[in-house]
Amino acid sequence: MKHALAALFQDTVTTLVAQGRLPAGLxxxxxxxxRQDGHGDFATNFALAAxxxxxxxxxxxAEELKGxxxxxxxxxxxxxxxxxxxxxxxxxxxxxxxxRAILREKEAYGRLASRPGKTxxxxxxxxxxxxxxxxxxxxxxxxDSLARLLACxxxxxxxxxxxxxxxxxxxxxxxxxxxxxMEAFGAKIVFPETGYRGAYVADIGRAxxxxxGDALQRPIADILIANPDLDADALMDAxxxxxxxxxxxxxxxxxxxxxxxxxxxxxDDLAAFGVRYDRWYSERGLVESGAVDRALARLRASGExxxxxxxxxxxxxxxxxxxxxxxxxxxxVATYFASDIAYxxxxxxxxxxxxxxxxxxxxxGYVPRVKGALAALGENPDRLQVLxxxxxxxxxxxxxxxxxxxxxxxxxxxELRAEVGNDAARFFYVLRKSEQHMDxxxxxxxxxxxxNPVYYVQYAHARICSVFRQLSERGLPxxxxxQADLIMLDTPQERVLQRTLGRFVDVIEEAAAxxxxxxxxxxxxxxxxxxxxxxxxxxxxxxxxPLRDAxxxxxxxxxxxxxxxxxxxxxxxxEAM
RNA sequence: GCCCCGGUAGCUCAGUGGAUAGAGCGGCCGCCUCCUAAGCGGCAGGUCGCCGGUUCGAUUCCGGCCCGGGGCACCA
Numbered sequence: 001m002k003h004a005l006a007a008l009f010q011d012t013v014t015t016l017v018a019q020g021r022l023p024a025g026l027x028x029x030x031x032x033x034x035r036q037d038g039h040g041d042f043a044t045n046f047a048l049a050a051x052x053x054x055x056x057x058x059x060x061x062a063e064e065l066k067g068x069x070x071x072x073x074x075x076x077x078x079x080x081x082x083x084x085x086x087x088x089x090x091x092x093x094x095x096x097x098x099x100r101a102i103l104r105e106k107e108a109y110g111r112l113a114s115r116p117g118k119t120x121x122x123x124x125x126x127x128x129x130x131x132x133x134x135x136x137x138x139x140x141x142x143x144d145s146l147a148r149l150l151a152c153x154x155x156x157x158x159x160x161x162x163x164x165x166x167x168x169x170x171x172x173x174x175x176x177x178x179x180x181x182m183e184a185f186g187a188k189i190v191f192p193e194t195g196y197r198g199a200y201v202a203d204i205g206r207a208x209x210x211x212x213g214d215a216l217q218r219p220i221a222d223i224l225i226a227n228p229d230l231d232a233d234a235l236m237d238a239x240x241x242x243x244x245x246x247x248x249x250x251x252x253x254x255x256x257x258x259x260x261x262x263x264x265x266x267x268d269d270l271a272a273f274g275v276r277y278d279r280w281y282s283e284r285g286l287v288e289s290g291a292v293d294r295a296l297a298r299l300r301a302s303g304e305x306x307x308x309x310x311x312x313x314x315x316x317x318x319x320x321x322x323x324x325x326x327x328x329x330x331x332x333v334a335t336y337f338a339s340d341i342a343y344x345x346x347x348x349x350x351x352x353x354x355x356x357x358x359x360x361x362x363x364x365g366y367v368p369r370v371k372g373a374l375a376a377l378g379e380n381p382d383r384l385q386v387l388x389x390x391x392x393x394x395x396x397x398x399x400x401x402x403x404x405x406x407x408x409x410x411x412x413x414x415e416l417r418a419e420v421g422n423d424a425a426r427f428f429y430v431l432r433k434s435e436q437h438m439d440x441x442x443x444x445x446x447x448x449x450x451x452n453p454v455y456y457v458q459y460a461h462a463r464i465c466s467v468f469r470q471l472s473e474r475g476l477p478x479x480x481x482x483q484a485d486l487i488m489l490d491t492p493q494e495r496v497l498q499r500t501l502g503r504f505v506d507v508i509e510e511a512a513a514x515x516x517x518x519x520x521x522x523x524x525x526x527x528x529x530x531x532x533x534x535x536x537x538x539x540x541x542x543x544x545x546p547l548r549d550a551x552x553x554x555x556x557x558x559x560x561x562x563x564x565x566x567x568x569x570x571x572x573x574x575e576a577m
Numbered sequence: 578g579c580c581c582c583g584g585u586a587g588c589u590c591a592g593u594g595g596a597u598a599g600a601g602c603g604g605c606c607g608c609c610u611c612c613u614a615a616g617c618g619g620c621a622g623g624u625c626g627c628c629g630g631u632u633c634g635a636u637u638c639c640g641g642c643c644c645g646g647g648g649c650a651c652c653a
Contacts, residue, residue: 082596329651336653364581365648459615470612536617
């Protein structure tokens with residue numbers, strides 16, 4: 001609706017310019033939503049913004065525009081206010097058309113025209129070395145909602161999870177699993193500080209013992225050899241090397257068992273959270289297919305790789321990074337960064353015009369090097385948009401909860417879902433914009449889950465469903481909404497509700513463009529508020545049939561938009577609560 | 578030190594180059610013989626971190642400073 005008005009204003013200005021009544025080169029009119037009811041349904045500061053360029057006073061310009069706009073079917077009336085604002089009161093018939101469009105298009109209402117191009121959105125991509133915790137949950141809720149939102153806004157979207165199954169962290173998991181496996185057979189060990197100490201690792205170790213029997217047993221004393229000359233990380237690397245040597249080909253069994261177990265857990269967790277992926281993309285696959293070597297060869301061909309201290313460095317400083325970055329270590333092993341270059345290059349080669357990565361804010365320093373690598377490879381780095389999600393800081397009993405995967409001391413996404421429910425968790429996450437730090441008070445989320453705003457929105461939907469149940473219980477016929485005479489709708493609540501419904505499409509467009517699903521959540525809360533106010537102010541079923549049918553059509557439209565909006569957030573729209 | 582994010586009501590957070598800055602929770606006062614009170618109506622509560630600048634107009638844009646979170650690996 002805002003769009004239609006903006007177009008109308010632009011056309012009017014263009015016409016006035018063509019008639020020589022205004023000079024060319026005026027700024028485009030911007031339509032805003034006024035804070036105050038008395039200032040109309042929409043307003044524009046065009047007359048103030050363009051006064052100087054038009055060589056008029058704002059009021060005179062406003063008068064000129066108002067005169068040219070009078071009589072438009074979209075507009076009931078225009079008032080000039082203050083220093084030169086144009087306050088627009090929209091014609092009822094325009095609102096009626098919105099209601100009819102919603103009832104006609106149903107679940108498709110709000111979907112925007114298809115755009116050219118293909119978008120790949122990669123999110124969560126947590127290392128499969130532990131269960132997802134509540135921090136990952138935020139990325140999951142944000143990424144999934146954003147994907148739904150972009151798809152609704154006409155983008156062709158695919159979702160991908162990059163599985164870091166090739167690196168050192170996975171070797172540490174393998175060692176940790178193997179140690180727990182040995183414990184399952186009664187071995188006594190002092191578990192390393194640098195290993196994964198979470199209880200889930202012991203579960204996997206026991207499962208491994210059940211699946212493979214004693215075939216993987218080796219003397220622990222041969223593996224965990226103390227060496228005071230090495231620091232903790234080097235010591236861990238030495239242990240991993242010994243374990244690989246001791247197990248030989250069987251090391252893959254341990255490594256794969258831990259990986260499969262964790263990945264299965266993550267997939268199951270995300271699916272239960274309503275988060276779907278088109279692909280799980282393996283880093284190891286990238287390495288084994290030679291894609292990393294190919295990407296590095298291309299990078300070398302660009303002349304942006306050099307050797308220093310036995311390692312190979314990408315000249316990231318040429319692309320605005322603070323320092324150059326290692327792509328192949330002194331020991332000949334490619335870095336994670338090298339895989340990531342190959343991965344992003346490969347995304348481009350697969351034909352995606354727009355790449356969206358959702359990362360934790362702690363990775364922000366990583367952005368310039370990835371974009372730099374894309375530029376060095378001849379790709380436009382602006383194709384990649386990295387969206388950073390700030391941390392969710394957990395509070396439990398008024399104290400900050402630790403969030404360490406290594407120590408196993410963290411609250412899992414699964415625990416959160418069990419305690420507050422999927423709908424509340426998803427709504428709560430997406431209620432804060434992604435770059436906002438988030439205080440997640442677990443006790444509050446649990447104990448006051450009934451105060452969660454998600455119920456407020458869902459209740460509005462359920463209430464409307466209840467009205468229609470009552471309708472049939474009273475033996476009244478379900479009217480054909482298309483036949484409703486919407487002119488009957490003339491209370492203040494009805495006007496407000498229709499106006500809010502008219503904003504839905506604008507909100508989708510703006511939220512998608514800004515990559516801000518939270519706008520949908522706030523919109524839904526407002527729509528639910530309008531509905532509740534209407535519900536309390538007016539009766540629906542006990543009025544004369546023409547009015548009843550008009551009101552039923554209006555709330556049916558509201559129910560549809562509530563359902564469509566909740567769907568964008570991956571939240572259910574219950575028919576009863 | 579450099580980089581990113583934040584600092585708006587008691588708490589958690591929206592928001593905007595404009596006209597009297599909002600919501601939820603918490604507090605106070607009202608509203609169910611009637612479609613779900615998981616609701617509605619009202620009241621109280623603000624130097625929009627601080628100081629400058631640009632502008633007809635700044636909480637919003639720019640610069641500096643203060644406070645909080647995060648990041649500055651041949652880890653991922």
